[in-house]
Each structure stands twice: as C-alpha cells, then as structure tokens.
Amino acid sequence: MVSNQLLELENFIHQLSVEDKLWLLGQIMVQLRQVSETINDRDKAADIQYDPTVKPIWEIAIQIGANIPESEWEKVPSDLSKNFDLYQG
Known part of the structure; x- marks a missing residue:
C-alpha cells in the first residue's frame, strides 16, 4: 500500500517542468x-575472514620498533602520548 505522502509527492512531481523532473531524477x-x-x-x-596465522599489528609494531636505533628513541618526547597534538606539526 502506498502512503498518502507518496501519493502527494507523485502529484507534486507531476506538476514539475521536465527540467525539474530530470534534476530530481538525477538527485x-x-x-x-x-x-x-x-x-x-x-x-x-x-566477507572478510579472520586469519589466525596473520601476525597481530602490535607484534608488527614491536618488530619495527626493535629496528630503530636507541639514539632515535631518545629523541621521542616522554610526554608524547599525552601531548600528541602539541608535537604534530
């Protein structure tokens, strides 16, 4: 069953110009x-299936971090996690 609102809308659309109908159809x-x-x-x-053989992201991050020299880690501010926005730039 078609609602009264749709019937009113159909009547309103019937009164539109061809150009307006085409615009409405496009929208x-x-x-x-x-x-x-x-x-x-x-x-x-x-559809994405869980694959238990894939290494978790945190393990990948640890592996990448292990390859960064200690001298570079010393450059990271100790309050970076609390003031991340401040250090972005």
Missing part, C-alpha cells in the same frame, strides 16, 4: 548509488 540516482555503495561496502566487510 535520486545519486542517493541510490550512495546507498548501493554503502551496502556493497558492508557486504565486502562481512
């Missing part, structure tokens, strides 16, 4: 594409 198509992309992205994310 509807843009919104439908956005909804479709959102659904596709959600479906793709749902």
Whole structure:
C-alpha cells in the first residue's frame, strides 16, 4: 500500500517542468548509488575472514620498533602520548 505522502509527492512531481523532473531524477540516482555503495561496502566487510596465522599489528609494531636505533628513541618526547597534538606539526 502506498502512503498518502507518496501519493502527494507523485502529484507534486507531476506538476514539475521536465527540467525539474530530470534534476530530481538525477538527485535520486545519486542517493541510490550512495546507498548501493554503502551496502556493497558492508557486504565486502562481512566477507572478510579472520586469519589466525596473520601476525597481530602490535607484534608488527614491536618488530619495527626493535629496528630503530636507541639514539632515535631518545629523541621521542616522554610526554608524547599525552601531548600528541602539541608535537604534530
């Protein structure tokens, strides 16, 4: 069953010029594409499977950090985590 709002909208659209109808159709198509992309992205994310053989990101970070010389670590401010915004630049 079609709602009264949709019937009113249909009547209003009927009164529009061809140019306005084409503009409205274009806007509807843009919104439908956005909804479709959102659904596709959600479906793709749902397809991602957990792989227990992959090294966790924190282990990768530790491995990378281990390759940085101590002299470089000494340059990192001790309050970096608390004042990160201050040090960005």
